[in-house]
Amino acid sequence: MKTLLILGAGTGGTMVANKMSQMLDMQEWKIIMVDRDETHYYQPGFLFIPFGIYGPNDVVKPKRSFFPSNVDFIYSDIEMIEPEKNRVKLTKNNQVINYDQLVIATGSHIHPEETEGMLDGGGWQKNIFDFYSLDGTTKLSRFLKFWKGGRLVLNVAEMPIKCPVAPLEFLFLADWWFTERGMRDKVEIVYATPLDGAFTKPRASSVLGDILTQKGINIETNFNIGSVDAGKNKIKSYDEREIDYDLLVTIPTNMGSDVIERSGMGDELNFVPTDKHTLQTQKHENVWVIGDAGNVPASKAGSVAHFMLDVVIENILRAIEGLEPLPEFDGHANCYIESGFEKGILIDFNYDVEPLPGKFPLPGFGPFSLLQESHANHWGKMAFRWIYWNILLKGGEMPFESQMTMAGKWS
């Protein structure tokens, strides 16, 4: 028997298990998947919890309900990957698993302790919250229910972060939510970002920047946070700018899994160096990366993991046959940006083409307006949860192609 081992049973790992269990000859192959958590979190839903649109129960399901019956699941921490020896050590019972092909899907995780004074300054989860974890976003929702207003500062500590549009969505939803509650005039909203504009891509940055201005949200650019002074409710940048806050919502430094660091397989943020077109790791021919765990210069998003899926599957199957991997992944990302008041914006881009205005031709669903606010885009975002649980995780056919199409775009 040969073994395909999948590390991490989140968005990417679950999709690979589902697809591979159909593609591999299960008389000859065994698929093993390992994760330390038995719960699957629908992370895109975390965004909606502070504003009462979803509750914590709307974003969790048991992981097992998404696994095919012919896959072995081991519930354990992954202790060490030893790619030179083609084996992985688990914490549970000191188990060692030898593999023929390995898929790393251990994701990206937040590290508030990377910023001085964030976690240990006395303000954490008192008036400093994250919304990238279920715990953080649930506590923020409780805080907001009783908040009388003041200055809300949203800070991105460092790039890259997963779902790079989530901070903007949070700002847009906050503007909407405070308006609905009749207290928008009591809240000043400030966005402090290390980027030099609202977003990373120039065209989208200018459109999104205009929307921030229209909504009366102030932006402080090139702000690289150095420390939090929780006693004085201030954040300070390395170039000694200070911003006062009453409520600080942080997107802390995002890093790859601790096991990547322990195994000496990561870059300075514990992301695994990966070929950006084949999704093979740069050092090991039988080790592959899907989702947020790699260092490819694409957005870290569930939709991107989905676009990576076909390429990873095909290349593993080719490797098993002794063929070279194909350079087919083009960095395709497709994100609905919730903009408040039941509207949304859709952006679609890849390594070479930045988000452009136009219409996105989604057969059976669309068209959705690109880079423009519309109600349809909001409903697209809300439908994403159903699509995620029912189609995406199962590796099913989505109504769009892995490679980006230019149809309907105005370049």
Added chain:
Amino acid sequence: MPETIDLTILETLDFDDDGFMTDANDWTPAIGKAIAAALELELTERHWDVINFSRAEFAEHGDAPSLRKITKVGGVPTKELYVLFPGGPAKLAAQIAGLPKPTGCI
């Protein structure tokens, strides 16, 4: 007394709209000094550690290093980097080292 630096050497080179050299291969340490002088920075040995590290990283990975990489792999603390290159260390170091603007983020 600061040494006088010949800025005319910059006139023969191509820069993009943000002031980054378009061809990293054209770079020499003398050009680095001239770009720094144009930005009103005087280069110390510590600056050169960062510039040389950035060039080496670019040669290996095809990208100018991020701030975190200069700190963690290059071994220069972030606070010091802001003293050496006030405003935006990763960008300024790349600019002086003749490299493209660091992409860093998506």
